[in-house]
Amino acid sequence: MDEQELIAGCLRGRMEDFRMIVERYSAPAMALAMNILGNRDDAEDACQELFIQVFRHLKSYDKDRSFKNWIYTILYRRCLDHLKRRRRSAELVKKMGRETVMTTPANPGHSHPPRSLPSGLLEQLKAKERTALCLWANEGYTAQEISEVLRCSASTARVYLFQARKKIKNLLEQGHVSLQNG
Amino acid sequence: MSRCKTVELFYALVPLKPWRGNLIRRHVEKCPRCLAGLASREAAGSLLVQERGVNIGRPLWAEVESALVADSGGKRMKDQAFQSSVMRRWGWAVATTFLVVLVTAFLLLRDFRPERIPAATNVPPRFELEYIRVSGQPANAVVYQPQGSNLIVVWAGKNP
Numbered sequence: 355m356d357e358q359e360l361i362a363g364c365l366r367g368r369m370e371d372f373r374m375i376v377e378r379y380s381a382p383a384m385a386l387a388m389n390i391l392g393n394r395d396d397a398e399d400a401c402q403e404l405f406i407q408v409f410r411h412l413k414s415y416d417k418d419r420s421f422k423n424w425i426y427t428i429l430y431r432r433c434l435d436h437l438k439r440r441r442r443s444a445e446l447v448k449k450m451g452r453e454t455v456m457t458t459p460a461n462p463g464h465s466h467p468p469r470s471l472p473s474g475l476l477e478q479l480k481a482k483e484r485t486a487l488c489l490w491a492n493e494g495y496t497a498q499e500i501s502e503v504l505r506c507s508a509s510t511a512r513v514y515l516f517q518a519r520k521k522i523k524n525l526l527e528q529g530h531v532s533l534q535n536g
Numbered sequence: 537m538s539r540c541k542t543v544e545l546f547y548a549l550v551p552l553k554p555w556r557g558n559l560i561r562r563h564v565e566k567c568p569r570c571l572a573g574l575a576s577r578e579a580a581g582s583l584l585v586q587e588r589g590v591n592i593g594r595p596l597w598a599e600v601e602s603a604l605v606a607d608s609g610g611k612r613m614k615d616q617a618f619q620s621s622v623m624r625r626w627g628w629a630v631a632t633t634f635l636v637v638l639v640t641a642f643l644l645l646r647d648f649r650p651e652r653i654p655a656a657t658n659v660p661p662r663f664e665l666e667y668i669r670v671s672g673q674p675a676n677a678v679v680y681q682p683q684g685s686n687l688i689v690v691w692a693g694k695n696p
């Protein structure tokens with residue numbers, strides 16, 4: 355069924371049409387979320403939040419814009435929220451670790467989320483760079499399309515992409531990345 | 537091929553982000569050394585999670601659907617609560633209006649309906665007071681009615 359027909363069906367309250375949208379976009383959205391967040395659990399949470407938001411805000415979707423791009427823009431925002439939350443909880447764990455260091459000296463005081471991405475990628479690339487890289491490498495997006503998702507100028511999107519590609523090249527040359535996809 | 541330092545120079549010397557971004561982009565697109573230092577699409581893709589490699593562990597649609605149903609259920613309950621409170625308010629407003637209309641009609645009809653006048657004839661033509669006491673003692677009382685008036689003034693004073 356045509357995407358615009360599905361959207362129109364959703365706007366008329368047809369849940370079956372929305373189920374088809376969720377099924378159509380689950381895999382690409384999960385791939386992008388995993389590449390931004392680096393782990394499956396957070397990516398699944400982000401995707402669930404994404405589709406709930408899509409359903410709620412479908413009325414505000416501009417039909418002249420790419421639907422996939424609109425979905426990715428929302429997903430990118432959800433992922434940034436997850437990263438913020440993760441940073442806050444890591445800070446809290448670090449603080450608590452410092453306070454309990456007398457009783458549990460073995461506690462390093464910080465947590466590493468389970469990763470499905472090569473660790474170098476998460477550590478060296480910023481979220482914007484990972485997003486730009488994923489959209490470019492996986493989706494074949496142009497700088498203009500990336501800029502729409504990141505809400506920045508096309509020129510800035512090109513710089514993010516350039517930085518990401520440069521860092522990846524260095525990581526590959528130095529052998530600092532190993533494939534752990536899954 | 538030696539590394540190009542131009543981009544690093546731009547970062548060090550150009551503080552303005554949009555201008556710096558433009559300079560970097562123009563340079564990188566034309567500089568073979570910079571282009572050689574960038575990972576290809578395939579190399580980048582090999583490190584990233586791919587759509588075809590995604591295996592969603594959770595029943596995503598079921599979770600989304602139940603969240604939306606719970607959301608709409610909550611909304612419906614809110615709507616119902618709002619509707620019942622509106623209905624209650626309307627009920628009170630209608631009942632109050634009805635009561636006001638009833639009382640007004642009663643007062644108007646009592647004062648102006650001619651058939652009510654005969655009822656007044658039952659009232660004894662004389663004004664009577666059996667007893668007036670002030671401070672528990674029989675009072676020194678004067679009753680006064682001006683001629684041609686229905687007004688009756690009763691003056692009661694304490695007995696000396």
Ligand SMILES: [Zn+2]
Binds near residue numbers: 540542563567568
């Ligand atoms: Zn260069």
